[in-house]
Amino acid sequence: MSSNPPRWADRFLEWYCHPDLLEDLQGDLYEVYQKRRLESGKRAADLTYVWLVIRSLRISAIGKSKRLKNSIFMMTANNFKIAFRVLARDKINTAINLVGLTIGIACFLLMGLYVKQEISFDHFHSKKDRIYRSWVKEDYGEGKIFFNSVTPLRFEDLFEQNFPEVEAAVRITQENHLVGRGENRIDEQVAVISPDFFKVFDFEVIAGNREVPFQELRSVIISESYARKYFGDDDPMGKVLSLQIAENIEDFKVSAVIADMPHASSIRFDIAVSAENSRRFYGEGAMNAWFSVLAETYVLIRENAEVQNVNDKMQDVVMGYLSEEVERGQYNIGLQPLTDIHLNPDVPAGFAPVSNPQYVYILGAIGLLVLIIACINYATLSIGQSLRRAREVGMRKVLGAGQSTLVVQYLSESLLVALIAMTIGTVLTVLLVPTFNTLTGAQIFLTFRWWHLFAYLGVGLAIGVAAGIYPAFVLSGFRIVSILRGGSQGGGRHVAQKGMLVFQFLVTVFLISTTLIMKKQVSFMQEKDLGFNYKSVVSVTLQPDPAAQRLTQVIASGMENGKLLKAALQKHPDVTDIGMATHVFGSNGWTQLAYTDDKNVFRRFAFLNVDANYLKSFGIKVKEGRDFEEGNGLDERQSIIINQAAADYFGLENPVDDKLPGKEFGEHRIIGVTENFNFTSLHSQVEPLVITENAMPILQGISDFNVEDSPVPKLVFTYTGSNLAEVQNILDKEWEAIFPNEALDFSFVDQKIQQQYENEARLNKLITVATILSIVIAILGLLGLMVLVVNSRIKEIGIRKVMGATPITIFALLSKSFISQLLVAIVLSVPLTLWLMSKWLANFAYRTEIGVGLFVVSGMAALLVAALVIVYHTLRASRINPVESLRVE
Amino acid sequence: MKRESLGELEELVLLTVGSLAGQAYAVTILEEIAEQAGRKPDVTAIHSVLRRLEAKGFVTSSMGGATADRGGRRKRFFTLTVAGRKVIDETMLVRMGLYKKLLTIQGS
Numbered sequence: 001m002s003s004n005p006p007r008w009a010d011r012f013l014e015w016y017c018h019p020d021l022l023e024d025l026q027g028d029l030y031e032v033y034q035k036r037r038l039e040s041g042k043r044a045a046d047l048t049y050v051w052l053v054i055r056s057l058r059i060s061a062i063g064k065s066k067r068l069k070n071s072i073f074m075m076t077a078n079n080f081k082i083a084f085r086v087l088a089r090d091k092i093n094t095a096i097n098l099v100g101l102t103i104g105i106a107c108f109l110l111m112g113l114y115v116k117q118e119i120s121f122d123h124f125h126s127k128k129d130r131i132y133r134s135w136v137k138e139d140y141g142e143g144k145i146f147f148n149s150v151t152p153l154r155f156e157d158l159f160e161q162n163f164p165e166v167e168a169a170v171r172i173t174q175e176n177h178l179v180g181r182g183e184n185r186i187d188e189q190v191a192v193i194s195p196d197f198f199k200v201f202d203f204e205v206i207a208g209n210r211e212v213p214f215q216e217l218r219s220v221i222i223s224e225s226y227a228r229k230y231f232g233d234d235d236p237m238g239k240v241l242s243l244q245i246a247e248n249i250e251d252f253k254v255s256a257v258i259a260d261m262p263h264a265s266s267i268r269f270d271i272a273v274s275a276e277n278s279r280r281f282y283g284e285g286a287m288n289a290w291f292s293v294l295a296e297t298y299v300l301i302r303e304n305a306e307v308q309n310v311n312d313k314m315q316d317v318v319m320g321y322l323s324e325e326v327e328r329g330q331y332n333i334g335l336q337p338l339t340d341i342h343l344n345p346d347v348p349a350g351f352a353p354v355s356n357p358q359y360v361y362i363l364g365a366i367g368l369l370v371l372i373i374a375c376i377n378y379a380t381l382s383i384g385q386s387l388r389r390a391r392e393v394g395m396r397k398v399l400g401a402g403q404s405t406l407v408v409q410y411l412s413e414s415l416l417v418a419l420i421a422m423t424i425g426t427v428l429t430v431l432l433v434p435t436f437n438t439l440t441g442a443q444i445f446l447t448f449r450w451w452h453l454f455a456y457l458g459v460g461l462a463i464g465v466a467a468g469i470y471p472a473f474v475l476s477g478f479r480i481v482s483i484l485r486g487g488s489q490g491g492g493r494h495v496a497q498k499g500m501l502v503f504q505f506l507v508t509v510f511l512i513s514t515t516l517i518m519k520k521q522v523s524f525m526q527e528k529d530l531g532f533n534y535k536s537v538v539s540v541t542l543q544p545d546p547a548a549q550r551l552t553q554v555i556a557s558g559m560e561n562g563k564l565l566k567a568a569l570q571k572h573p574d575v576t577d578i579g580m581a582t583h584v585f586g587s588n589g590w591t592q593l594a595y596t597d598d599k600n601v602f603r604r605f606a607f608l609n610v611d612a613n614y615l616k617s618f619g620i621k622v623k624e625g626r627d628f629e630e631g632n633g634l635d636e637r638q639s640i641i642i643n644q645a646a647a648d649y650f651g652l653e654n655p656v657d658d659k660l661p662g663k664e665f666g667e668h669r670i671i672g673v674t675e676n677f678n679f680t681s682l683h684s685q686v687e688p689l690v691i692t693e694n695a696m697p698i699l700q701g702i703s704d705f706n707v708e709d710s711p712v713p714k715l716v717f718t719y720t721g722s723n724l725a726e727v728q729n730i731l732d733k734e735w736e737a738i739f740p741n742e743a744l745d746f747s748f749v750d751q752k753i754q755q756q757y758e759n760e761a762r763l764n765k766l767i768t769v770a771t772i773l774s775i776v777i778a779i780l781g782l783l784g785l786m787v788l789v790v791n792s793r794i795k796e797i798g799i800r801k802v803m804g805a806t807p808i809t810i811f812a813l814l815s816k817s818f819i820s821q822l823l824v825a826i827v828l829s830v831p832l833t834l835w836l837m838s839k840w841l842a843n844f845a846y847r848t849e850i851g852v853g854l855f856v857v858s859g860m861a862a863l864l865v866a867a868l869v870i871v872y873h874t875l876r877a878s879r880i881n882p883v884e885s886l887r888v889e
Numbered sequence: 890m891k892r893e894s895l896g897e898l899e900e901l902v903l904l905t906v907g908s909l910a911g912q913a914y915a916v917t918i919l920e921e922i923a924e925q926a927g928r929k930p931d932v933t934a935i936h937s938v939l940r941r942l943e944a945k946g947f948v949t950s951s952m953g954g955a956t957a958d959r960g961g962r963r964k965r966f967f968t969l970t971v972a973g974r975k976v977i978d979e980t981m982l983v984r985m986g987l988y989k990k991l992l993t994i995q996g997s
Contacts, residue, residue, distance in 0.1 A: 004960070024952065025936060027962030028915040032932050034958050055933040060940045 003042075005033050005049035013053045017061055025056060079412035086413060093385060096784040097378050098421050100777050104374020105425030105463065107773045110436055111367025111766070113429075113444045118360045121264045121342035125202045127300060130167075132307065132335035134159070134297045135347055140330055144594075144602040146704065148293050149336070149350040153278060153286055155297040156194060158333075162317045165305035170194035170201075171275060171295040172267060174351045178244040178743070179230075179271070187743045190243060191269035192278065192295075193221075200300045201267065207237055208256025214274040219255035223270040227257050243273070245281060247547045263443055266341045266352040267296075290322060290331070296350045299335060307335055358840075359763050366511070366770045373504045373774055375467040377781040378414065380504070382471035383497050384788040390478055397480045406476035407469075414468025415461065422460035440765045470496070498821055501785075505825030505862065506832075508778045511771040512858040513833040517850055518764040521841065524848040525757050531677025532585065532618035533718075537749040538727055539584040540565070540715045540735075543742050551711060552695050555582055555609050558713035561739070562611075565715055568734040574721035575730065579617035581610040582711045585679055586752025589708030593690075595701055597650075597661045605646060605688040606679070609695045609713070615641070615674070617716055625656040625672030628693060636693050641672040646688035660690070666697030681756035682846040716749070724748075775865065782818065782866055786873040789814060797877050798885035811874040815867070822866050826859040895980055901926060902938045903977055906948055907969045914954075914964040915939065939967060947973030 004010075013026060029052050037045035087094045125131060134155055138146040151171075159169035173192040178185045198210050205213065206224060213221050220241050227236040236254045243250055252273060261268045279287055286292055301307055311334065318331050325331075336347050343357040396406060433444055542565070545557035562580045569575045583590040594604040612628040612635065623644070628635045640660075647655045655670050676686040692698055699705075719727050727746075735744045754761075790797070797810060834850065841847045895903065905921045906913040915935045923929045942948045949970055952963045969977075 021940075023962050024914070024965035027955070027959035027964060028932055028936070030959045030962065031916045031956075032919075052931070052933055055931055056936065058933075058937055060937055 003034070003037065005030070006046055009050045009053045013056065016057060021061055025061070029053070029056070076412070079409050080416060082409065083413040083416045087416065090385070092787060093381060093784055094417070096780050096787075097381055097417055098424070100374050100377045100780045100784075101417060101421035101463070101467065102425045102428065103773050103777055103780075104371045104377075105421055105459075106428045106432065107770055108367045108371035109425060109429040110432065110444070111363050111370075111770065113433075113446070114442055114766070115360055115364040115367070117264055117444060118343065118355055121355075122266050122338050124262060124264070125338065127200065127202075128339055129337075130301045130303065131200060131338040132299045132301065133338060133341060133350065134299060135334050135336055136293065137332040137334065138291075138326075138330060139332065140602075142602050146706075147348055149296065149348050150293045151295060151297045151333075152289055152292060153282065153294050154288055154290070155295070155333070156275075158317070158321075159297065159299050162320075163310050163313065165302055165307075165310050166299055167302045168196055168200055168300045169297060170197045170199075170300075171297045172197070172269070172351070173275075173278075173295040174269065179241060181242045181249060185244070185741055185743055187745060188271055189269065191272040192275050192281065193269075193272045194275045197272075200298060203261060203267075204259035206257045206259055210256075213256040214276070215255040216253070217274065217276055218250060218252045219274060220252035221256045221258055221272040222254055223258055223260045225260050226270040227254075241271070244546065245277075263445055266338075266350075268352065290325070298338070310335065356759060358843075359759065362763070363766055366767060369507050369511075370770050370774050370777070371463070373507050374777050375463060376500045376504045377777055377784075378417070378467035379470050380497055380500055380781060381784045381788070382410075382414070382468070383474055384785050389475060393475055393478045394480050397478075403476045407472045410472035410475055411465060411468045414472070415464035418464030418467060419460045422456060422463065426456060436769070440762055440769065442762060442766065498817075501781075501818075502821050502825045502828070504778060504781060505822050506829050508771075508774045509826050509829040509858055509862045510833055511767065511774050512861055513829060513855060514837060515764065515768050515771045516854050516858055517833070517837045517848075518760070518767060518840075520848050520854070521844065522757055522760050522764050525682045525760070525844070525846070526754055528678070528682060528846060530585070530753070531675055532620045534585055534618065534749045534753060536719045536724070537618070537716055538719055538731075539747055539749055539752075540731060541710075541745040542580070542713045542715055543739050544712055552699065555695060555711065555713055559611060562713060562715045564738050565734060568738060569715075569717060569730070572730055574719055574726070575717050576720055577613070577617035577718040578715065579611055579614035579717075580713050580715050581608055581614045582713055583608055583679075583709055584714050584716055584752070585618075585749055586754075586756060587709035590679060590689075591709075591711050592706040593698065593702040594704035594706075595662055595664065596703065598663055599661070603650070603662075605649070605690050607695075607698065608679075608689060608691045609711075610691055610693060612636075612693065614716070615691070617718065620677055621675050622672040623675050625670070627672060635671070638666070638668045638694065638697055639671045640668050640690055640692040640698070641674060642670055642691070643674045643686065643689040644676045645686045646690060647673050649688040660698075660701075662701045665701030668692070668697040678846075683844055685845045778862075779865060779869060782869045785818075786814065786869060790873050790877045794877070794880075794885045798880070798882040801878065801882045802886075807874055807878040810878050811870060814874055814877070815870045818866060818870065819863070822863060826855075826862060829858075830855055895976060896938075898930065898934065899938055899942060900977075900980060902935060903942060903947060903969070903973060906942075906967045907974070907977065911966065911968060913967045916964075918967075939965075942973070943967075946970060947976060 014022060017025060029049060032052065033045050033049045036048045122128065133149060134151050135147070135149040136151045153171065156169045156171045159166045171194050174189055175192070176187050177190045179188045180186055195212070195214050198205060198213060208221070222230070222236060222241070230241060231239050236257055239254045240251045241254060243252055282294060286294060301310070314333050315328055318333060319328055322331055336344065341354070343355055343360065345354055345356065393406065430446060433446055437443055542558040542562045544554040544561070548554045548557045559580050566578050569578060591607045592604060593607045594602065597603050610628070612630040615622065615627050622641065628639060628641070642655060650661055652658050655673050658670050659665070659668060678686055679689065680687065690698060731744055731746055800810065837850060901922055902918060905918045909917055909921060915932055919930065919932055919935050939948065943950060947970055948967045950965045950967050952965055954966070955961050955963045
């Protein structure tokens with residue numbers, strides 16, 4: 001009958017309503033329903049009816065309903081009471097379950113926090129969905145591609161003037177300036193930002209005007225911690241900070257103070273001056289240049305405007321400016337969402353480093369895996385316990401408990417355990433965060449929000465259900481008759497139980513192998529012979545003439561100053577092998593030059609400007625020809641040395657006395673070829689490299705220039721003394737005497753080289769932590785299972801002992817089933833590990849072999865741990881006097 | 890014993906039960922209130938008030954009068970009890986007294 005209200009609403013009403021009240025109440029609702037149906041149609045009437053049914057759900061209407069009283073809702077309190085008693089009764093088992101779950105949860109939370117921080121990078125800006133960073137990609141075909149997310153200065157105006165979709169465009173440049181006057185000048189990174197920067201970004205302005213942060217041309221913004229650094233507890237507003245701009249020292253007045261930038265921000269600075277100074281800083285040429293990149297440009301798109309419109313129009317706009325210089329499609333400008341910057345390796349990094357998204361997913365997956373094995377642990381232990389609880393289930397069933405009631409009861413147990421574990425795990429996590437940070441070099445920050453409470457509660461519930469659902473069904477599914485007859489339960493569940501155990505072992509063994517392989521690769525990279533000596537080599541950044549503008553002047557004046565320092569250092573007996581060059585090993589990228597050779601092939605190569613001693617200082621071998629000679633005038637003017645990779649790249653069969661294939665180069669001659677040495681990190685192959693004492697002839701012939709590491713010359717020397725702390729003293733003294741006004745900047749080359757593998761080392765440490773935790777969980781699980789097995793077979797063991805069984809027989813008896821499952825897990829883990837790890841190793845140009853030995857080691861380790869646990873129990877079980885165990889009942 | 894006080898909707902419902910003289914059940918009460926007072930409470934609110942009044946002993950109920958509209962279910966008819974009549978009288982007296990006072994002071 002279509003004139004009736006929805007059946008389910010009726011059923012609901014009949015379910016909850018007090019039977020005495022039901023007839024007239026339902027009748028009244030029907031009457032209202034029919035009237036409503038005549039007035040406004042069935043649909044509206046149905047809605048009204050449902051609404052009224054819900055509104056009728058009042059205490060006075062349900063008060064005495066038997067159904068609700070019996071139902072699972074009303075049983076909750078009772079269930080938890082019983083659960084608590086059960087848990088308190090079997091303390092060992094409960095403790096094992098709790099510890100296992102707690103570890104799993106703590107591990108999951110730590111990894112989760114790390115992952116969350118990585119994926120929510122830059123998410124704190126309220127306009128984050130409308131902010132984009134621009135990139136520029138010049139593509140002239142044949143691999144002649146220049147892709148950069150640092151863009152020309154004029155992009156800011158380009159966006160604001162040509163695109164109505166753009167609400168605002170701001171730019172930021174980062175560069176180093178000496179800050180302060182007189183002594184103790186500090187070399188600081190200074191940002192140059194657009195005055196309307198804070199209209200786009202949400203960084204907190206503590207003092208000063210957010211809209212007009214720069215009151216005058218020479219105003220400066222500093223962060224809270226820098227205010228403290230420079231002005232102590234004084235009010236920094238209006239104070240003067242001096243910056244060296246080219247050869248002048250200029251005074252800037254503090255006009256705003258910002259809060260320190262959050263860690264999870266791609267934009268970071270502590271000192272900022274206005275971009276209105278740009279003309280003075282960079283010169284007129286840079287203001288209008290299209291092919292010189294200096295600034296990151298951020299664009300705020302209007303609400304309701306489409307980014308796609310900007311992209312569509314881009315080529316038309318570009319051609320409006322550049323139709324004479326480039327063809328359509330060669331000069332591309334694009335926009336990348338702000339929230340995409342931190343984890344997108346496809347767009348080159350700007351000023352902030354980019355994380356490897358792969359590592360983030362790996363860690364997330366591992367955190368989850370450890371949690372899963374903790375849940376499995378709980379499940380297997382609970383099922384293991386089932387024998388003991390079979391009678392309880394039987395009794396409950398006889399007394400009328402349905403399966404759903406029992407399921408809910410067992411779930412309350414696992415929920416209780418999960419919630420307790422969650423609480424302890426959370427506290428543990430909070431306590432462990434600092435340790436975790438120092439141990440792994442990760443930087444997690446905890447910020448408490450109220451919704452976290454609900455999230456934690458939700459996660460706790462989810463874990464409780466996940467861990468408890470399977471045992472709950474197994475336990476409640478027992479058949480009464482067979483329980484009460486004392487028979488065993490069906491065999492089907494054993495397969496699932498064994499499967500879970502195998503999976504748990506599998507994950508553990510997989511993690512052990514992974515850790516070992518990663519450790520091997522990381523130490524392989526850190527210990528590989530790079531083709532040069534870098535132990536105890538110190539690098540000191542030299543001081544070029546502040547007035548020097550051209551690169552050649554910077555290099556020449558820096559090296560000239562370096563000679564002073566060299567003369568001073570030579571007096572020290574522990575300082576040897578002094579050399580100078582534009583780049584040192586372990587930096588983020590040497591100068592890259594490019595040109596089109598005489599066969600019209602576009603060529604790129606790395607470039608190093610050295611003095612005569614540099615190659616000798618590092619012990620780099622020249623395999624053909626000769627090294628530079630000190631005081632050789634020809635060498636100082638025109639000799640070059642190339643590496644083997646360059647000889648191959650340029651196709652020079654007899655490179656010595658030959659030239660580079662290019663018409664524009666100045667007078668030059670190749671005098672030697674070095675062996676390939678790894679001047680970049682081992683992620684990439686050795687690139688072609690040209691080394692010279694005089695940059696001029698080479699720089700004349702190139703068309704493109706790119707440098708990430710600063711090309712300011714550095715002085716290197718080997719310290720042969722035993723006390724590395726002495727290096728600081730020597731340098732402080734000599735530097736102070738020669739450059740009293742400049743800050744000393746030095747580093748150990750071996751540390752720099754290690755830092756190139758920081759990411760891998762950190763990943764390895766994080767996974768090591770997870771592995772150790774998973775091993776602990778596996779041991780706990782095994783321990784718990786063994787307790788149960790031994791207890792349930794205590795009579796059998798007693799009888800066997802009476803019949804003369806040795807501890808070894810008992811060991812074999814107890815270990816049989818576990819060892820075979822462990823072996824299956826080890827075998828299964830091999831292909832899984834091989835597959836995943838070879839994918840990871842593909843990231844490296846130089847990689848270690850995975851090797852069979854490794855699997856043997858991790859397999860043996862797992863077996864050993866398992867055997868230890870079993871031996872422990874064997875000893876315990878076999879030490880019990882059979883009289884005791886046989887009397888059990 | 891504390892004197893029972895009536896809520897506003899309770900008072901309205903009680904009056905309506907009295908005035909409908911034996912034909913009072915939730916739907917008619919609802920309609921009467923809609924007609925007389927010009928407001929339309931939810932039928933569930935009427936139910937809840939009626940149950941409260943019955944518990945306080947101001948009304949009694951009896952079943953009867955099934956119709957097809959109601960899917961053959963009987964109605965619950967409410968009648969005023971003596972106690973109900975008394976409480977209504979008292980409430981009205983208080984109101985009338987106060988109202989008269991207001992008229993003498995301010996005029997009509």
